[in-house]
Amino acid sequence: MAKRDNAVDLVGLLSVEGQDLAATWVREVSGSLKGRVGTAELDRELRELYDALLDALRQGATDVHADQMSEVRALLTELSRNRARQGFSPSETAVSIFALKRVLEPLLQEGSADDVRAYLELGRVLDGLGLFTIESYSQTREEIITAQAEQLLELSTPVVRLWDGVIAVPLVGTLDSARTQVVMEKLLQALVDTGSEQAIIDITGVPAVDTQVAQHLLKTIVAARLMGAECTVSGISPQIAQTIVALGIEFDDIVTKASLADALKLALRRSGVDLVAHEGAQR
Amino acid sequence: MKAPWTAGEKPQVHSIARSGDLVHIRQAIRALSQKCRLSLVDQTKMITAASELARNTLIYGGGGTVTSGLVSAGNKQGVAAVFEDSGPGIPDVEQAMTDGWTSGGGLGLGLSGARRLVDDFELVTAPGEGTSVTIVKWVR
Numbered sequence: 001m002a003k004r005d006n007a008v009d010l011v012g013l014l015s016v017e018g019q020d021l022a023a024t025w026v027r028e029v030s031g032s033l034k035g036r037v038g039t040a041e042l043d044r045e046l047r048e049l050y051d052a053l054l055d056a057l058r059q060g061a062t063d064v065h066a067d068q069m070s071e072v073r074a075l076l077t078e079l080s081r082n083r084a085r086q087g088f089s090p091s092e093t094a095v096s097i098f099a100l101k102r103v104l105e106p107l108l109q110e111g112s113a114d115d116v117r118a119y120l121e122l123g124r125v126l127d128g129l130g131l132f133t134i135e136s137y138s139q140t141r142e143e144i145i146t147a148q149a150e151q152l153l154e155l156s157t158p159v160v161r162l163w164d165g166v167i168a169v170p171l172v173g174t175l176d177s178a179r180t181q182v183v184m185e186k187l188l189q190a191l192v193d194t195g196s197e198q199a200i201i202d203i204t205g206v207p208a209v210d211t212q213v214a215q216h217l218l219k220t221i222v223a224a225r226l227m228g229a230e231c232t233v234s235g236i237s238p239q240i241a242q243t244i245v246a247l248g249i250e251f252d253d254i255v256t257k258a259s260l261a262d263a264l265k266l267a268l269r270r271s272g273v274d275l276v277a278h279e280g281a282q283r
Numbered sequence: 284m285k286a287p288w289t290a291g292e293k294p295q296v297h298s299i300a301r302s303g304d305l306v307h308i309r310q311a312i313r314a315l316s317q318k319c320r321l322s323l324v325d326q327t328k329m330i331t332a333a334s335e336l337a338r339n340t341l342i343y344g345g346g347g348t349v350t351s352g353l354v355s356a357g358n359k360q361g362v363a364a365v366f367e368d369s370g371p372g373i374p375d376v377e378q379a380m381t382d383g384w385t386s387g388g389g390l391g392l393g394l395s396g397a398r399r400l401v402d403d404f405e406l407v408t409a410p411g412e413g414t415s416v417t418i419v420k421w422v423r
């Protein structure tokens with residue numbers, strides 16, 4: 001029963017001057033965003049939110065997680081996502097919500113004790129909504145960062161064709177399992193696409209090889225063999241060689257070469273290409 | 284064994300909650316190894332051991348933390364890392380430390396290999412009580 005009365009109070013607070021309040025809210029927020037969101041868009045966003053909030057309160061919602069708030073949450077999520085994508089800061093995003101409190105403040109001057117109580121109550125609801133926007137905001141940012149990391153993953157693993165029938169992947173940087181997986185899949189695909197029978201995996205630029213990276217390498221080499229191709233691993237630095245030995249990883253039946261150049265020479269020989277140095281050749 | 288942290292150098296705690304954390308941990312161990320001037324081979328060994336143990340903490344321990352920093356004993360200097368989780372623990376340590384034994388789909392060389400890569404290695408675990416592994420690499 002008490003809850004119901006409360007809800008009515010909150011609704012009253014927000015709808016005394018109806019449309020007018022929403023307009024003031026839009027103006028307030030627009031000022032804080034310094035015109036970086038179009039007025040028409042902001043107007044639409046905030047009015048939708050305003051109406052949804054009124055609806056939710058009418059149905060007796062008392063905080064952001066209430067069932068009746070689902071529409072409000074959806075709108076807030078969208079708003080936060082847009083702001084995150086447009087490059088606004090978390091405060092610039094949450095201020096849209098907190099600004100509504102400031103809009104209501106003048107109403108308190110001639111308000112009754114009940115109005116003040118309602119205002120405080122609504123303030124708590126709005127705090128919850130504000131925190132919710134910050135959470136959705138950071139979630140979106142994380143998604144953006146993850147997406148960028150994935151793009152980088154793709155970018156940083158080129159498979160290059162060195163010769164007819166010889167391809168190579170130069171690995172550079174830390175090899176986490178996701179990246180190793182991507183590289184290996186690309187390598188196998190490139191074997192098929194180019195009809196190559198020789199592949200070189202160059203790890204000159206890799207600072208450490210642990211058992212998981214080694215396992216990915218071994219699996220790829222076995223898979224390549226099943227496809228009728230041969231792999232050579234090149235560029236194993238002295239420190240990585242010692243670490244692999246100490247770990248106890250068996251690279252026994254894998255062909256390794258100190259440098260990419262040596263690996264290429266071997267691959268060419270295996271594909272029947274003769275390299276002939278011409279005597280007295282001029283360069 | 285309690286890591287003899289160097290006085291005045293606060294060890295850092297990193298959480299191990301997702302696979303992306305392993306990259307940061309390797310970088311942190313690399314920075315420490317360079318700071319105390321481990322040789323390039325020893326740096327690589329320490330980083331690789333840390334990578335193995337951090338992954339075990341994540342996969343088998345269900346996540347946890349690593350505390351890493353500089354250590355000293357007498358006039359020796361080194362890098363230490365302590366990996367802790369409150370996962371299921373290891374019921375048979377001897378088996379887990381055997382080359383090639385894995386309960387998952389790994390190479391089974393993480394624990395035993397890590398022990399060979401470092402100078403000091405201590406594993407404390409009990410079923411249901413979690414696992415803690417301390418490793419130290421001293422400057423030669």
Ligand SMILES: Nc1ncnc2c1ncn2[C@@H]1O[C@H](COP(=O)(O)OP(=O)(O)O)[C@@H](O)[C@H]1O
Pocket residue numbers: 211335339340343344368370371372373379380384385386387388389390391392393394395414
């Ligand atoms: N932190 C841990 N918590 C529980 N079990 C572990 C933990 N670390 C290692 N183990 C157990 O020890 C086994 C051997 O580990 P390891 O030598 O790293 O090989 P792998 O990771 O390839 O399985 C694991 O398969 C697992 O059963």
Ligand SMILES: [Mg+2]
Pocket residue numbers: 335338339389392393394
């Ligand atoms: Mg392991």
